Amino acid sequence: MDEITAEPGAGRRQRGEGRGAAARRASRSGGGAGPAMPYITRKIKAYEVLDEEGLELIERNADIVLEEIGIEFRDDAEALELWKNAGADVRGQRVHFPKGLCRELLKTAPSEFTWHARNPERSVRIGGNATVFAPVYGSPFVRDLEGVRRYATLEDFRNFVKLAYMAPSIHSSGGTVCEPVDIPVNKRHLDMVYSHIKYSDKPFMGSVTAPERAEDSVAMAKLVFGDEFVENNCVMLNLINANSPMVFDETMLGASKVYARHNQASVISPFILSGAMSPVTVAGTLTQILAEVLAGASFTQLIRKGAPVLFGTFAASISMQSGAPTFGTPEPALVSYGAAQLARRMGLPFRTGGSLCASKVPDAQAAHESANTLNMTLLAGANFVLHAAGWLEGGLAACYEKFMIDQDQLGMMQKMAEGVDLSESGQAMDAIREVGPGAHYLGCAHTQANFQTAFYRSALADNNSFEQWEIEGRKRIEDRANALCRSWLDSYEAPALDPAIDEALLAYIADRKNSMADAFT
């Protein structure tokens, strides 16, 4: 397996280098058949599970939820005041929305926008036919390269940022790729945002755990991109979970308000474990998701018209025997397919899916659950995909080996998204004529001309004979993933960062850290 030691496509790329060289290097790397692309442009169509009648039914039901039941905004008075002024019927913290109000407000939200990276070549599109993959988010634990499950540290955080930067199939270094629990809880967002800027030049996410941490994220982004650029462009996506069912809490609303005010994107994501946070049915869950997103997304437009906002969905179920979350099962897939359709009708970019699983180890359970989720993610036409690599154990642990396995699968999704090439070369009639019945295509001119890019090439799959596999030590894929991960981390080189910007960031962080006592809860 000479691919193990191959360098990844993106990691070695230097500023000023042409795309061609990087593409050739990525193609040699075994990290994927094609070059590292800033994001996927899907040429295949989206799969749909609901017809027009079904979609209208769910939209009608969501309107009923919004008007009759309402959504709670557990904020200071500001949010409720804004809703009152917008024409909603506010009773306590419960907001009841007249039919059509949310959709009317959402007319100012963009259906597509650019999420800027500090390296313009890595900026991505959010919406339309674009799909953007980002790593696991929020895990307090890691499963490390020794196979030990332990609390995550800032070093782990940096490692996952580096790996996401190096992986040709991952388009954003993400947000809270793991919780650096060795850093005080009120200060770690500063180290996280800094790590994204320092160790990667792909687009990143801001902190959402308190409004002042969102402000810090914006301030640091301004040191990189400039004040005016940030106020007029999206440089951060920010994960705003609904506290389902039908609640937005003060923390999430506080962060969302900060980001919307600064023109940064909110990913309004009902966090659904069906059976606990939503009904046990797909259609019922879709109705609730739609109502929650309509309320949360339109709220961003009350803060600032035109602020980018995504229709998000985190869909899983629970085991009705134990109450434990389950992943990769059919029902959440149907939910995500349906939610994607609702998002397209609403004209908002859509977030769902990833490589979700409940398994404690990167075994066949982890892979089946992840693959079921990921295949759905691509075919649903998701625009932004959090948890696309490294997620283990219901998200409780970020796993190095699984990260490597997942990024390989993400490369396959990119190839799948290219669809069928119907060009003259794609039709390959010359090859069929040249070879004819009973011969083989290995040496024909068309094969010779196309073999290097013909098929997705996995750096981790073992396709050798059983005998060769035995000679090489009977390795499982996680063994190969472990070796590849070590090799990537060993060969990591940071992208260039203007020393003045670096200094300004470090000064900002020092100043902010000095202003606070350490907090660990």
Add this chain to the structure above:
Amino acid sequence: MDEITAEPGAGRRQRGEGRGAAARRASRSGGGAGPAMPYITRKIKAYEVLDEEGLELIERNADIVLEEIGIEFRDDAEALELWKNAGADVRGQRVHFPKGLCRELLKTAPSEFTWHARNPERSVRIGGNATVFAPVYGSPFVRDLEGVRRYATLEDFRNFVKLAYMAPSIHSSGGTVCEPVDIPVNKRHLDMVYSHIKYSDKPFMGSVTAPERAEDSVAMAKLVFGDEFVENNCVMLNLINANSPMVFDETMLGASKVYARHNQASVISPFILSGAMSPVTVAGTLTQILAEVLAGASFTQLIRKGAPVLFGTFAASISMQSGAPTFGTPEPALVSYGAAQLARRMGLPFRTGGSLCASKVPDAQAAHESANTLNMTLLAGANFVLHAAGWLEGGLAACYEKFMIDQDQLGMMQKMAEGVDLSESGQAMDAIREVGPGAHYLGCAHTQANFQTAFYRSALADNNSFEQWEIEGRKRIEDRANALCRSWLDSYEAPALDPAIDEALLAYIADRKNSMADAFT
């Protein structure tokens, strides 16, 4: 994990028992959320990767292949004579088809038919919205329950038939579930067909390795179903591989002729490792597949008008570095999606997919490759799915543990195929009204009424906490699959078989075996 010791849904079912009781038992079994169904009726639509223009382009190109290049029929004179009489231009063994000839001949082939089981409750539909899963086919090796990879035996064969019989999500006990290499090669087909009849009452496949073995399969089927029934109904599906590119060999044609004469189904399957047996492109591969199927399938109609025939596709690629077959990659998925569309336009039932992989062990590689293939299989709308469970190592080994893992995944596909329930209960508006913002759905009336069947319930996935998983011995899914497999085999009970039929079959086998010297190659 109390599911480990649970009995499977189908295995314990006795003749004469009502479907309700069996359904309740299946639902308790942990083998799947729903009852054991004889086959899947898809309520979701098929996914398509080609538009009308693309489909027409490939059809035009296939017509060119058929007319200009031709297909070789390496048969005795009969096939060539039949083609001559039908109006084809026959040069040596190469048959050139005037435009439209194959499609004209195929007008007599049924678009949908019943594949009868000896237990009528297990008969399945082939075609339309039906999907039928069958186990791995043709493996010379097994990976056994001790983790040893060795040549397969008749005992293994019987075990896989028993497991397929017991699995609620598998609808046919298949054909050569593994090669019983302890039995002489010229006699083992008798033991294989007998095992299917004796140890299962699901529909099975006939032998195709020689015309006389096909005749034996038909003769044995007649002892079970009666002469007249067999001549007028399909009781066997039979795998007729094209020797791609563009060749049908004498063995396959010989078997196909026997089956077509007796009204049994041929699954005409180009066996494609793209890059070796077909061009390195998806569109080129589709063109060749279509030409091969048009020729092979229409040939069955020359033998007997109305004989059932399937559009088959076995799609994989090769590593262009090593020449080794690869599975679960994007390109073969695109091929299968496209072939399914071509089959539907042709009005023939379609075979593709399964749980294919190259891995030597049931690890995450095996699962990713299998899941990528299986998700495609369902969404492509495949009607008949060989290799749906147990396939390992590019098909070289049938694996017990993987069989159990796969059958669990097949249960998920069945649930997925049900699509979104838009009934009043599916909409769950009562639940949303009852629960309201900030509460949970666990105890609400709608959840209480629906929780038992709400979600697919895996018997193998571990969804417990990390701590519970540690207490239970840090088991991987293959450990749990191993235990479940042993438990199923221990609790296996054969379906009833009329002793007179059993006796007649054994007499037939003894007679045939006595008439032949043992052959081992």
